[in-house]
Amino acid sequence: MKLPESEMSVSEYYEQIRKAQSKIQQIQAKCLHLVFEIHMYMWRPGAMQPQRICKACNKVLHGITEEETKNAWEEWKIQIQSPMALADTEK
Numbered sequence: 174m175k176l177p178e179s180e181m182s183v184s185e186y187y188e189q190i191r192k193a194q195s196k197i198q199q200i201q202a203k204c205l206h207l208v209f210e211i212h213m214y215m216w217r218p219g220a221m222q223p224q225r226i227c228k229a230c231n232k233v234l235h236g237i238t239e240e241e242t243k244n245a246w247e248e249w250k251i252q253i254q255s256p257m258a259l260a261d262t263e264k
């Protein structure tokens with residue numbers, strides 16, 4: 174039986190997170206990762222680097238090229254220097 178959200182305990186929310194993470198892992202395991210985008214990936218707090226991210230399942234993929242890395246950093250530098258870009262991320 175599913176409780177209304179207002180009556181769920183913290184442990185029940187954690188259980189939902191665990192189930193969702195398991196579901197995501199299943200989807201990522203089946204995905205062929207055919208289409209990717211380059212995004213800044215924060216692999217630990219305060220440390221990020223460009224990575225290939227699968228467009229379908231959001232998994233971080235291996236194999237980013239030197240040129241993709243260079244371009245991503247250039248793009249990122251432009252974005253953080255533009256006040257309009259910052260305004261866009263707040264929407």
Ligand SMILES: [Zn+2]
Binds near residue numbers: 205
């Ligand atoms: Zn994928």
